[in-house]
Amino acid sequence: MYDGGKIIVGLIIGIGLFLSPFIYNAGTAAKPPDPQLTKKAKEAKVCVAPKAYMRESHFKMLDEWRHTVVRDGERYYKAADGKIYYKSLQVTCLDCHSDKTKFCDQCHNYLSVNPYCWDCHIAPEEKK
């Protein structure tokens, strides 16, 4: 090897960076999130849309709601099962899912999602 020392040090640093997730995660529990439903949500049994859609795309629905409410003044949403919902982040979503830290934030912290909504919208107070 010519300049072998330097090349091997560089190689170890480079490969080490690529393999860092293996090292970083080795000690942690890394539990998947476990969103908790409130009593109210449990009684309702169903969400606004099917669970799979909500898990994948609930923010798309929120975006649609906010556009149609703020721009077109349409405040009611007819779900696929015929139920009518008042289109609102605070009044509807967070009525059923009032324990935001045990529900929304569970997933959001897991994936480092920081919705800017709470700059203006107010999350319900939670009893500890």
Next chain:
Amino acid sequence: MNFVLSLVFSSLAVLVVVLIPWIGVGALNLKILFGVVIPYAALATFIVGIIVRVLDWGRSPVPYRIPTTAGQMWSFPWIKSNPIDNPKGTGGVVVRMLFEVLTFRSLFRNTRLEYSKVDGVPRINYEWEKWLWLAALLFHYSFLVIFLRHFRFFMEPVPGFVTLLESLDGFLQMGAAPFNGFGLPGVYLTDMLLMAAVTWLLLRRILYSQIRYLSLPADYFPLLLILSLGTTGILMRYLLRVDITKVKELVIGIFKFSPVVPDGIGVIFYIHLFILCVLITYFPFSKLMHFAGIFLSPTRNLSNNNRFVRHVNPWNYPVKFHTYEEYEDEFRDAMIEVGLPVDKGAKTAEEGEKE
């Protein structure tokens, strides 16, 4: 290979790469194969391949310094030298390498031959071509940011630098498209910059005749692969959502060596993952190795000290000498016989003749 054929060939190759997981997961439901087995195999190939190639490069001798420099070398104190472009010691080399790796300095000097006619007379121009440098810089930095942002899937808890990058990259807090339902999640600048830059890097190979002539499937294939990697990623983020909470469970499982394959992840994720696997498997065998190679470029990482340090060619073998003296000793008699001048013993021979 002809240029149309090269393009068709590499596009077909990428199409096959997209179709394999589409059929494999979409129709045959081989989730463990595409979600766990192939990623491990690809990662192993990537790591081992890089090590083997770099060690191979390390064994290649560098007989002397190659001064392809753009500056005056150090000679006398009263002649102004350029310590960065033509460094005489380690300090200058480090600065030159930093410029090279972080700002692609030699690409910045890229020129392009152009023909033009001035008053009916043909002219050759060497145009300073900045677009390649600009697109390359945007592409590589966007790729880096996107790669680092993906660490939100790779690490739990998510490290702070990822959150910081996300907020900087998404500072526009704007939707991807001005349609209802596209306002969230917010658009990332690097997503768009990467696609624009790769598109240009591909287009220049098609539009410029000289570069078209030089381009091979080995050039088109990685570009098209990265283009499709970006397209599937963008589709997944803004249009065809998958359950990324489950995606993270899968990825963390791989990194903790306890793989799980959750149900309910859309096929598009497996396509995205498979394209990545193909890309990193292909990596050590292709010109993508310039990622490691740039650190080993002899024209950049060696100081120009040819004139004051002796560099012995490392592949010199001990040469067997046969000096002139030995030669004369061997042939003296014959040389004298035909009248050739000799250094030694000539006198005795002449004297012998006279007697």
